[in-house]
Amino acid sequence: MQQELIAALIVSVVAFFVVYAITPFLIRELGKRKLAVPDVNRIGGAMIPRPGGPAIIAGILISEAVLFLVFPSDTRNLKIIALMITTFLAFIVGLIDDRKVLGGWFKPLALAVSAIPIVLIGIYDPTGVYDPNLTFPIFGPVKIPALYIGIIILMIAITGNTINSIDAMNGIASGFMTIASFSLTIALLIMKNYDVALISLPLGFASLAFYKYHQFPSRIFPGDSGVLALGAMYGVIAIIGRAEVVAATALLPAIVNSFLFLSSVKKIVEHRQIKNPTTHTDDHKIIATKEKDAPITLVRLLVAGKPLSEKEIGFTIFKLAIFSGILAIITAFLMEIRI
Template sequence: MDIGLISVILAALLSFLIGVFAVPSIAKANGRRGVMGVDVHKPHRPSIPEACGLAIICAAVPPLIVAAPLHGWGEPLREYTALTVLGLTAGLIGLWDDLKPLSPRVKPLLTALAGLPILLLHVYTPRPMLPFIGATRLTIVYPLLILVGVAVTANAVNMMDVFNGVMPGTCGIIAAFTTVTLMAMGRWSVAYASAALTGALAAFYIYNRYPARVFAGDSGSLFVGAMLGGIAIIGRLEIFMIVALMPHIMNAFYSLSSIGRLYERREVASRPIRILDDYRLDASPDRRAPLTLARIILVHGPLDERGLIRIMTALTLLSSILAVSTLLMVPGVR
């Protein structure tokens, strides 16, 4: 078996095993400290340990730290260093927001700065590949697009993390598709990083799936979103990631455009989803409520939470398949 394939499998297994043990440990610690969130989509509104996305960080980062001997000390080391610093920065910003809420204007700026390691270590190629066109040349503007891209992916994933299992489930699908795509293209060092993220998300999903026993919090969702953005930039899969994350990006776009400004969920006067007497979820008729992907889905009729989660997961699976199809339209990519 090829050493690259073995290393990718080991990265996923290592991060998964670390995550399986890290999640309950961090959940217990956060519970003792009173770091709790409320599951607002349950009729009895249970309190759930919050900020447990720290376990995703604890699971995904160690494989990157030990990766250099497997893939070399040159460019792979710089790639892993950039991704590690990027992920830790985004995770710390998220933890800060979990413990002391940040301004909705400050958080996107801070998450954009998380992309600086990619620039400083110069582990990017300013020639993104587009369908039917191939490689473009964006030497001057591309560094700015890196910062914007990391902020967009991080905050789009963060805004999608509102139902049990949706964040690790959908992002796990995207990370898995990304890993296989990078392997097929022979980009083993970045595939290794993507596999580590996939394993960490799979472990977290076990505890976050319906009914959730833990919440990721911003520490988890911002870390995952920033890592997906960083992996796409370093692996030259920018258009692939845009298409794969389309449900998350459109959810964020609809929400922000309907409110007309940057906002935090805590600031919303009326929630987009209401709970009916039979415990099903329905779209809010209140015009002040933000327009979200979930609200659009529920316009067609009420669903239980599991049904809504299945639809959102299916949309991400479809967008990931479309991402692969889109990549095949890029000249020279087969």
């Protein structure tokens, strides 16, 4: 147990400080190469460097590699390999999308392909990576070995795109992921899944370190490479931690956002290709657009009643994330109860 605590401390510190140290260099380098996009909500539309994904993936991969090499464990190693490969593939998908705006279907399909290594490693060692039973709180597990492969593929595509869709304003994606991933880590501890709780720590700490630069007013945007890597890693943790329902619960505000978006647009489309669901007041607060054909999103609903500043919107979403995180922790307790 003492060794696990030391490992937890070291991977957390490595994940945090790698992202914290690399991001300022990345901001300078992206600035020099003029890889920047306008911040549409900022007065004057400042150009913000993008993508911050390379710093995030470096923090995740280095800390997971430390866990793999310095603290090897038969029950953890295959899970770490599956997580590193899938997260890296999702990062590459995002990097391609950062360079070139591709169709709405590209990301879900490419993320689904990113999930294949988990399935293949699961075939190589059927007990080493995931358990093909979906476990529900109170009611227990349902055995669905054939269907579970589909769930793995869907999970990575959904978590990646869901986090991508909430990356609408300064700091929201990284701040939301910090809250959701720490909630998931606590839930994994409650479910006595200590190995995966340990593996999940770099996600929360890498997100937290990146939030330092991404919070309002942003100095860097994560880009698709950053948010898809974070979202895919979250999905992998849900699968290897047998915590699919808990993970989905912690992600509910982001799922609400995707649900509202899809139910109003009624097709899968790249978010950069649709009308902005919000506009600005004279004092540069954000308010819902009057355009009827603009999509309904979480942010649009939050500012439908009264205009809010970007910072206020961020904190409102974080409160929703904390609320869902508490529900996820309650769900983890319910996992131990059977009727």
